[in-house]
Amino acid sequence: MDSRDQSESPTVTEQNPEPQASPDAGAGFPHPAISIAGESAARPAKRSREIGNVELQGLNAYYGSNHAVRGVSLAFDSARVTAIIGPSGCGKSTMVRCINRMHEEIAGARSEGKVLLDGLDLYDPRIDIVAVRRSVGMVFQKPNPFPTMSVIDNVTAGLRLTGASRGELEERGHQALVGAGLWDEVKDRLKAPGVGLSGGQQQRLCIARALAVDPEVLLMDEPCSALDPMATLRIEELIGELKERVTIVIVTHNMQQAARVADTTVFMLGGELIEVGATDKVFTNPDDERTEQYVTGKFG
Amino acid sequence: MSGAESHALLLDRGNLKRRNRVNRLVGVSSTIAALLAVAVLLIVVGSVVSKGIGALSFHFLTTPMGFFGDTSGGISNAIVGTGIIVAIAALMAIPVGMLVAIYTTEFAPERIGHAVRFVLDLLNGVPTIITGIFVYGLLVAGKQQSGFAGSVALAIIMLPIVARTAQEVLTLVPGALKEAAYALGIARWRTLLRVTLPTAAGGLLTGSLLAVARVAGETAPLILTCSIFGQGVLTEPGEALASIPIFIFQSSESPSPEAHTQAWAAALILIAFVLVLNIVARAFYARSRKRMGA
Numbered sequence: 001m002d003s004r005d006q007s008e009s010p011t012v013t014e015q016n017p018e019p020q021a022s023p024d025a026g027a028g029f030p031h032p033a034i035s036i037a038g039e040s041a042a043r044p045a046k047r048s049r050e051i052g053n054v055e056l057q058g059l060n061a062y063y064g065s066n067h068a069v070r071g072v073s074l075a076f077d078s079a080r081v082t083a084i085i086g087p088s089g090c091g092k093s094t095m096v097r098c099i100n101r102m103h104e105e106i107a108g109a110r111s112e113g114k115v116l117l118d119g120l121d122l123y124d125p126r127i128d129i130v131a132v133r134r135s136v137g138m139v140f141q142k143p144n145p146f147p148t149m150s151v152i153d154n155v156t157a158g159l160r161l162t163g164a165s166r167g168e169l170e171e172r173g174h175q176a177l178v179g180a181g182l183w184d185e186v187k188d189r190l191k192a193p194g195v196g197l198s199g200g201q202q203q204r205l206c207i208a209r210a211l212a213v214d215p216e217v218l219l220m221d222e223p224c225s226a227l228d229p230m231a232t233l234r235i236e237e238l239i240g241e242l243k244e245r246v247t248i249v250i251v252t253h254n255m256q257q258a259a260r261v262a263d264t265t266v267f268m269l270g271g272e273l274i275e276v277g278a279t280d281k282v283f284t285n286p287d288d289e290r291t292e293q294y295v296t297g298k299f300g
Numbered sequence: 301m302s303g304a305e306s307h308a309l310l311l312d313r314g315n316l317k318r319r320n321r322v323n324r325l326v327g328v329s330s331t332i333a334a335l336l337a338v339a340v341l342l343i344v345v346g347s348v349v350s351k352g353i354g355a356l357s358f359h360f361l362t363t364p365m366g367f368f369g370d371t372s373g374g375i376s377n378a379i380v381g382t383g384i385i386v387a388i389a390a391l392m393a394i395p396v397g398m399l400v401a402i403y404t405t406e407f408a409p410e411r412i413g414h415a416v417r418f419v420l421d422l423l424n425g426v427p428t429i430i431t432g433i434f435v436y437g438l439l440v441a442g443k444q445q446s447g448f449a450g451s452v453a454l455a456i457i458m459l460p461i462v463a464r465t466a467q468e469v470l471t472l473v474p475g476a477l478k479e480a481a482y483a484l485g486i487a488r489w490r491t492l493l494r495v496t497l498p499t500a501a502g503g504l505l506t507g508s509l510l511a512v513a514r515v516a517g518e519t520a521p522l523i524l525t526c527s528i529f530g531q532g533v534l535t536e537p538g539e540a541l542a543s544i545p546i547f548i549f550q551s552s553e554s555p556s557p558e559a560h561t562q563a564w565a566a567a568l569i570l571i572a573f574v575l576v577l578n579i580v581a582r583a584f585y586a587r588s589r590k591r592m593g594a
Contacts, residue, residue, distance in 0.1 A: 102483055107410070133485035140483075144476040147591045148498040157494070158484035206480070213484060 051118050052078035052216035052247040054099060054136075059113035061094045061103055068094040069111070070271040076217070076264075081239055081248040083262030083279065085255060087299065091271040092251045096219050099249070100136035101129055117216065134158070136217040137210035137246075142226045143202035145194035145209075151186050152177075154194040154205055158213040172212055179245075180208035181238050200231025207238065211246075218242065220250040224257065236261050255295060259283050267291045348571055352564030360565060364532050365542065371558040375566050377533045381541035385447050385526065386516050388537060389454035394508050397462025404463075405470040406492060417467065424460035431456050432521030440525050447534075447541035450526030454515040461514055465507025469500045469588065502588025509581035513574045519545040544570045 054076040061069035069091040076082050084092040097103040098111050101122060115122045122132050145154045155173040156164075164172070173190075177183040182204045186197065194205055203223060210218060220239075224232040239248055239261045252258050258265050258279065265282040267275045267290075275282060275291040286292045293299055363374035400420070404413040431453050439449040473496050481491040497504070522543055527550075529540040544566050551563035 100483060102479065105479070105482055130485040130487065133483055138483040140476060140480065142476060144474070144480045146477060146480070146495055146499070148495075148501075157481070158486060160494075209480075209484065 053118050054217055054247060054249070055114075055116040055119075056095070056099075057114040057116065059095065059098055059111065059115065061091070061098050061111040062109065063094075063106065064108040068271050069098065071113075072268075072273045074266065074273060074276060076247055076249050078216075078247045079243055079245075080263040081243045081250060081261050082264045082266060083258035084249065084251045084266045084268060085253075085258050085294070086268035086274075087294070088253075090268045092266075092268050093221050095268070096221055096249055096251050097138075099217065099219055100138050101132050102138065134213045135215055136219060137213065137215035138219045138221065139203070139206050139210055139223045141222045143199055143206050145197075145202050145205050147193070147195045149194055150191045151194050151197070151205060152190040155208045155212050157209060173208075176208040176212035179211050179242070180204045181234070181241070182208055198231070200227050200234055203227060203231065203235060204238065207235075207242075211242075215246060218246040218248050220248065222251050222253060225253060232257070255283070267294060269294070345571060345575075348564060348567050351561065352566070352568035355558075355561040355565035356568060360562070361569075365547065367531070371556060371562055375542075375544065375547055375562075375569065377529075377542040378544045378547040378566065379569070380533050380535060381447065381529070382516060382543040382545070384535060384537060384541055385450045385522070385543055386454060386512060388448065388451035389458055389515060390508070390512055392451065392455040393458035393511065394462055397459050397508075397511075398466055398504065400459075400463040401466030401470055402492065405467055406488070406496070417464070420460040420463050423456075424464065427520075428453075428457055428518055429520040429524075432524040435521065436524040445526050445528055445540040447526055447537035447539065450522045450541070450543070451537065453521035453525050454518055457515050457518060457521070458511040461511040462507055465510065466500075466504050469503030469507060470496065472503065472589075473499050499591055500588065502584040502586075502591065504588075506581040506585040506588065509577050509584070513577035513581070516574060516577075517545055517570055519549055522546050523549065 056072055056074045059069055059072045059074075060067065072091075072095055084096065086092050094103060099115055099122075103109050103111055111123075117132075117135060121127070122136075146157060149157060152170070152173050155176050156169045159169055159172060174183065177186060182201060185201060186192075186205075189196075194202065197205060203226075207218075207223075224235050227235065236257065239250065242248060243263075250258075250261065262279045264276065265279040266273065267282060267286070267288070269290055275286055275288045277287070282291060283295050286295065357374075360374040361379070362376050364377035365375065366373035400416065404416045408416065435449055435453040435456070439446070439452060477495050477499060478491055481495045482488075486494070522545060526540045526543065527546050529542050534541050548563045548566045548570070551559040551566065554560070
């Protein structure tokens, strides 16, 4: 652990534009921009996005009596990648799972505070949880394609409940696979079981599955922790391509990964937000002593 | 620690020697126990085959029983009757058992799930003669015996088996799959139908087949509910139907040696049916486990 972290030299060469003020549009829900998933793949880079801005206000999350996230206020700006780092059990996954309301699926779990998507509180009682999850997609630690479904059925699983026509499903499935950089590898085996793919391909299949419903935000909870270095690299490249069309929030244990992919890095400790800033600043010149100790491998 | 001392520790003596002996003892005795279990099965199957194979013939399988004491007939009416009684029992018990399992694993609060599980285990432990008496009092006393009454009794016996095995299989479905579905905005019931049940399908089928195999040979409840039947191949569940277990029971009670041989032959049919069902069930289960990554 030590040697790895000390050898770390943050090679952040990406530009880190100043976070643009998130337009507090208070847009209607669901988003007006529900469009064919793949269209965005062809969108010109860096369109000025007015959707996909997430803001946490005084977020607290609990598992029974365990207070896992303590009063976090934070904004995730659209068209950017935000990495959440911190030692195990610091609440980073829990915080992220509050954004698509997956936290409440766990028995005994609850949360307080606000999660705003473009100004709209996702915890408002009038909000439909299905709409939340379609606007905020998620990719998990371990690739989890549905074992009874083919590659293409996996990708379109989230779409099929909308009653889309067969042709539309095929089209959007295709676009999502292209978007996830998987099309060329699976175009001849769309009908083969999704679990027959390699681990890295399975994870990109899961990304395609999440993209197919055209979310505004994509949460990634340690998406590479079960993958080999080559597959990890492929996912990281993909993250760079995807950030033009979705706001990406990635939880990672791997600090080099945060340095490679993220525009903004958030450091959490003991359920609290310790520091948030441009990635190169957090890794080279953090404001907080604890951040410094963590990124230099002194603990964690 | 010096070299000599550490070498001394490697020698097979004292404490280590004792541990090795215990290890061997446990290994040998458990192997013998396992062989005994296999031997019991082989002896039972072997004796049934050797004593029953002689009376087995096409005629035996395709002719209904003769009058009492007449051993020129066969068991076609018993095969048909067992088929009908067990099929109706399965139609009642399997859907209910599946729904019970789905309720306890997917919807019930943990405490209620535990309670239901416990009740099912108790139900599973009820002697089948008690189930038979219960159904006798409910459907037969004051009316008449019927294939349907037999089916109800068998369904009550099947229900906890189906529900418990289905519960075990459903809890094996990885939580990550349901999580993935929920995160896509797929509703709970839809996740159940599209993800959970298809993933568990093989195992669910296994549980149902095992339950069928288990009740196909049940005798006590049928003696009370469905044992006085007419001649010929009967198919109307409203009246009492013949069945293989009752045929075995009645033939073995008979003084005639030919009837005894017929009882063995019928036992052979029954045991073959149960073995085949078990093997098929295993195959489905193996397939299902592969799917769930177990």
